[in-house]
Amino acid sequence: MLLRVLNFSQAVADRHNLMTAKTTFTCASCGASHSKWAGRCDACGEWNSVQEEAPLAAGPAKKTLGAARGKQIALTDLATKEPPLQRSHFGIGELDRVCGDGLVPASVTLVGGDPGIGKSTLLLQAAAAFAARGQKVIYVSGEEATTQIRMRADRLGLAQAPVQLAAETNLRNILTTLEAEKPALAIIDSIQTMWADHVESAPGSVSQVRASAHELTTFAKRHGVAIILVGHVTKDGQIAGPRVVEHMVDTVLYFEGERGHQFRILRAVKNRFGPADEIGVFEMTGTGLAEVTNPSALFLSERDNPASGSVVYAGMEGTRPLLVELQALIAPSPLSNPRRTVVGWDSGRLSMILAVLESRVGISFAGLDVYLNVAGGMKISEPAADLAVAAALLSARQDTPLPAETVIFGEISLSGAIRPATQTENRLREAEKLGFLQSHIPARPKKVASRPNLSLNRHEDLTSFIGECFGPGAFD
Numbered sequence: 001m002l003l004r005v006l007n008f009s010q011a012v013a014d015r016h017n018l019m020t021a022k023t024t025f026t027c028a029s030c031g032a033s034h035s036k037w038a039g040r041c042d043a044c045g046e047w048n049s050v051q052e053e054a055p056l057a058a059g060p061a062k063k064t065l066g067a068a069r070g071k072q073i074a075l076t077d078l079a080t081k082e083p084p085l086q087r088s089h090f091g092i093g094e095l096d097r098v099c100g101d102g103l104v105p106a107s108v109t110l111v112g113g114d115p116g117i118g119k120s121t122l123l124l125q126a127a128a129a130f131a132a133r134g135q136k137v138i139y140v141s142g143e144e145a146t147t148q149i150r151m152r153a154d155r156l157g158l159a160q161a162p163v164q165l166a167a168e169t170n171l172r173n174i175l176t177t178l179e180a181e182k183p184a185l186a187i188i189d190s191i192q193t194m195w196a197d198h199v200e201s202a203p204g205s206v207s208q209v210r211a212s213a214h215e216l217t218t219f220a221k222r223h224g225v226a227i228i229l230v231g232h233v234t235k236d237g238q239i240a241g242p243r244v245v246e247h248m249v250d251t252v253l254y255f256e257g258e259r260g261h262q263f264r265i266l267r268a269v270k271n272r273f274g275p276a277d278e279i280g281v282f283e284m285t286g287t288g289l290a291e292v293t294n295p296s297a298l299f300l301s302e303r304d305n306p307a308s309g310s311v312v313y314a315g316m317e318g319t320r321p322l323l324v325e326l327q328a329l330i331a332p333s334p335l336s337n338p339r340r341t342v343v344g345w346d347s348g349r350l351s352m353i354l355a356v357l358e359s360r361v362g363i364s365f366a367g368l369d370v371y372l373n374v375a376g377g378m379k380i381s382e383p384a385a386d387l388a389v390a391a392a393l394l395s396a397r398q399d400t401p402l403p404a405e406t407v408i409f410g411e412i413s414l415s416g417a418i419r420p421a422t423q424t425e426n427r428l429r430e431a432e433k434l435g436f437l438q439s440h441i442p443a444r445p446k447k448v449a450s451r452p453n454l455s456l457n458r459h460e461d462l463t464s465f466i467g468e469c470f471g472p473g474a475f476d
Contacts, residue, residue, distance in 0.1 A: 095280055109228045140166045171212050188216065188228070263378075266280040309330070345379075
């Protein structure tokens with residue numbers, strides 16, 4: 001009789017839990033929870049991003065948290081009790097650079113990019129190079145059959161690579177296989193196609209993506225397997241699914257590139273084991289992606305004769321100095337509101353440069369259409385490009401080309417002063433290596449080593465810069 005009462009009480013409790021478990025609504029952009037559906041997320045302001053999310057099944061409660069993860073250990077004891085992690089190299093120099101000089105065991109990397117940009121191609125080449133160095137690799141695809149992956153491997157010349165292939169979307173089967181095979185690297189293509197059977201929602205939903213990413217991350221940490229996840233992106237260029245996935249993983253890489261250019265740029269936006277904002281440059285060819293070891297020379301290869309509006313900017317991408325060409329075009333506008341078109345740079349910063357030129361120097365662009373382009377499909381976010389942008393705009397406005405062997409960089413403040421840029425020595429060293437003879441840089445810092453083949457022209461403000469580049473009274 002007592003057993004029946006206990007069972008009945010348990011059934012009543014289970015029914016109560018089932019009735020009280022409410023369906024929640026989660027924003028796919030920021031992950032914020034809502035009690036009911038709304039057309040606009042109150043947290044981030046995105047429209048049509050709130051999705052229904054079924055509650056998770058309740059499991060048995062535990063009295064303590066983290067008991068299965070082991071006892072605590074002092075940080076000072078790690079040097080003697082735990083051997084240091086040894087990075088594994090792909091053998092692809094640009095990919096190793098972006099990852100922070102190799103892949104760390106038990107790490108999770110998320111790779112995102114536009115459809116058709118080359119994510120699967122790059123990772124298949126990376127898997128083949130990794131396996132060729134004696135490491136065990138499993139490539140799991142939820143979007144292609146194994147025969148389709150084999151066709152791509154034949155095209156890339158990787159048909160004989162010792163890579164194990166699998167076509168699966170059930171997360172339980174994938175984790176069971178990885179635990180049995182114990183690979184050094186597992187590639188999951190893609191996280192949006194995975195589904196966990198304990199989550200009652202469709203693959204690609206917020207619940208499924210979050211649960212799958214959490215299970216894979218936990219597996220990587222416990223078993224020492226490095227995992228690379230491929231992520232789809234939205235129309236805004238953000239990785240689809242909840243933003244919490246980017247917080248779970250150790251490294252987030254974005255694969256960028258324009259359809260009309262053969263260059264592809266792999267950029268690290270988060271890296272717990274290396275510098276962020278590091279880039280690797282690849283060139284799309286008929287046999288896959290080829291790494292570009294000297295991107296500065298490649299981006300400047302089409303500069304022939306000096307042209308008005310063309311300026312070379314010395315920038316920094318992570319730890320790598322990079323020289324790119326900025327192109328500006330100024331044309332009379334028939335419109336009451338002239339166009340301001342920018343490709344590869346911040347349009348708001350262009351408006352600021354135009355305002356500073358008009359207010360501090362007296363050079364107006366009213367009634368003129370302004371077009372600015374970063375050659376080669378590069379995207380620049382550094383404020384040190386301000387001075388090069390201003391030089392390109394002034395050169396295009398006056399139709400006066402600057403010398404082809406000139407490189408320019410520096411940040412412009414709202415007062416018209418030219419502020420110093422970081423890593424000046426590395427920028428100048430790259431310019432001198434490529435044969436540039438003249439540079440225009442900020443007056444500070446003073447401690448910059450002189451170079452025998454590169455003259456340094458220092459400027460305190462825009463007035464002195466314009467006077468030296470274009471001559472006094474050129475814009476009167």
